[in-house]
Amino acid sequence: MKSPTALNPHLKNILAKKRKQQGDLSYYSKGIQQGDKVILSQAITILESTRLPDQQLAEQIIEKCLPFANQSIRLGITGTPGVGKSTFIEAFGSHLVGQGKKVAVLAVDPSSQISGGSILGDKTRMERLAHLANVFVRPSPAKSALGGVARKTRETMMLCEAAGFDTILVETVGVGQSETLVHSMVDFFLLLLLPGGGDELQGIKRGIVEMADLVLINKADGERIKLAKKTRIDYKNALHLFPPKASNWTAAALTCSAISNEGIEKVWEQIEKYIKLTKRNLYFESNRQQQAKYWLEASINQGLQTAFYQNETIRTALIKIEQAVLNNELSPFQGATQLLKLFKQRSKD
C-alpha cells in the first residue's frame, strides 16, 4: 500500500475537498441540531441550490438530520390572497410560542413564478413573529417547478424538525395545485375563508374544502361578526354532508379575528383534539407513512420522466414520432412503444 505522501496532486485535491466538505457537513448538522437559526437558514439555502456539490452536501446534511426529524406537528394553512393569512399566522404563531412551542413557518407558492413576488418575500410581513426567539420564518423557494418546490419544502421541514421546531406551519395559496401538494405533507389542513360568499365565489378550487380538517372564517370582527357567524353555520352544515374522513375526524368550522386575537386559542384546541384522536386511532402514524410512500413513488416517476425526456436521442426521435402521431401515421401507443424501445437500447450503450 502506498503511503499518503505518495498520492498524486489530483488525488490530494480531492481528499482535501472531501475533508473540507466533511467539515462543512458537521458544521451544518451540529448547528442544526443545536437549533442555530442562522445555520439552519444557510443549510436551507444549500438545499435550494441547483449546484451539484451543494446538492451532494444537502443530501448528506439531510441524512445526518433525519434521525432527529419527524417529531413535530405539521399544519397546512391555505386561503386566497386577502383572507388575512399572514395576520392569522402572526397571531396564531405568537399564541403557540406563548404555549411553549417552537414554530417554523414555511411557504409553498409556485405562483410566485408568475406574479414575480414570493408570498413571504415581503419583508414587512410577519416581522413581529419572525423576531421571536422560538420562531423561524422561511419564504417560498425561488422560481422553480411545483415538484421542485414540493421536494424542497418537505426537506426544509425535516431540517426545521431536526433543529427542534415542533410545530411546522406550511402556508399556501388556495387557488392552484399547491394545496394538494401541501395536503400530502401535513398532518392537519386548515382552510381560511372570509365571512360571506361560498368557497367557490372566494376563488377556492373545488375539492379543497373536502381536504380541510378545519374551516376558519377569519375577519370575524366589527360589522362582519354577524355574517361570519352565518358563514360558519353554513360550513358546519355543509361539512357534515361530506363522506367521513379516513382519520375518523369530522371537520369543524370556527370563526376568528386575527386582528383582535379573537378565537385564536380555539384553533389550537381543535388541532390538539385532532392529534389526540388520530394518535389514538393510529391514523396519525399511518397517514405519515402513506405520505412517505406517496413521495417515494412521485419522486421515482418524476425521475424516470426526467431521464427519458432529457435523453438526447429521445428528444430528437420524439419530434419525429409526435409528428407521425399527429399525422395519423402512428397510433399514440405505437409511438410510445417505439420511443420506449429506443430508450431501452440507448440506456445499454
Added chain:
Amino acid sequence: MKSPTALNPHLKNILAKKRKQQGDLSYYSKGIQQGDKVILSQAITILESTRLPDQQLAEQIIEKCLPFANQSIRLGITGTPGVGKSTFIEAFGSHLVGQGKKVAVLAVDPSSQISGGSILGDKTRMERLAHLANVFVRPSPAKSALGGVARKTRETMMLCEAAGFDTILVETVGVGQSETLVHSMVDFFLLLLLPGGGDELQGIKRGIVEMADLVLINKADGERIKLAKKTRIDYKNALHLFPPKASNWTAAALTCSAISNEGIEKVWEQIEKYIKLTKRNLYFESNRQQQAKYWLEASINQGLQTAFYQNETIRTALIKIEQAVLNNELSPFQGATQLLKLFKQRSKD
C-alpha cells in the same frame, strides 16, 4: 449470397410463420376496410388478447388501418346505472342510422371487474340496434386495468373508423375515473341525468358536469315531464356559470324520453351545431391533436413505470428502501434517487 433452399429448418419455420402472419394481416386489414363486421370483431379480439403474437399482429393491423381512421365523430355518453343509457343509445343509434350514419357502440367499464358483469355483456341489451346492418356493438374489454381498457378502446375506435363507421358512441358509467378517460378520446361529451335531484345526489362525480357538452335529462315522460323540465332549467342556469370552454361552446341542457323517442332528434342537432362551430374555429382538429399528444405522453409514462417496477433488481431493492423510508432512515427523495441509480446501472448490464 445463399439461395433460399440453403436456409436451415429454423429459419424456414420463421419465414413460414411470417408468411402466415402476412396472410392473416391482409385478411384482417382488407376485411376491416371492406366493412366486414365479423372480421372487425375478430380483429378486436386479437387487439384485446394478451398473447405476444396476437399483440404483434394487432400492431400491424392498426398500422394498416390508421390511414383510414380518424374520419368520424366520436361521442362520449355517460350517466349512472338506472338513467337509461342503453335505452337511449338504442333510440339515438336508430335515429342516426335513419340519417344514413354508420354507428359503432363501444363501452368502457372498468367497474365490470368488480361487479363481475360487463355493462354491455347482457345479451338482451341493445338487441334491436345490434342487428341493424349499419351498426356495430362491442362490449367492454374483459377484466383489465383502466389504462389497458383505455388503450384498447381507443384502438378499437380506430378499427371501427377504418371499417367505415362514421359515428362512434363510447358509453361509460359516470361514477369513476373512466369518464375522464373517455372524455380524453371523444369530440363531444354527453351526460345523461334523471329528472329531479342534483348530479351529486345522482352519484355523478364532481367535475363531470363541467366536462359535459350537453346535459340530457332522460325519462322526461309521463308524470316526470314537469320535473324533467324544471331540472333542465336548473342545469341550463348552472351551465352558464361555468368558465367558458376552450371550444367556445356553451353546454346546453335538454330533456328527452328514450322510451317515447321524444327529443332524440334534438340531441343530434346539438351535436351537429357543435361540430360546425368547432370545425370552423379549428378547435375540433386541435382538440384531436391534443388528445393524441396526451395519449402519447400517458403511454410513455405508463411504459417507463412498467419497465421500472417489473425489474427484478428494483423489486428487491424497493422493499428495503421503502422500509428505510418508513423508518425515517432515508428521505423519500433519497430513496427514489438510490432506486433510480440502481435502475440506470441495471439497464446497462
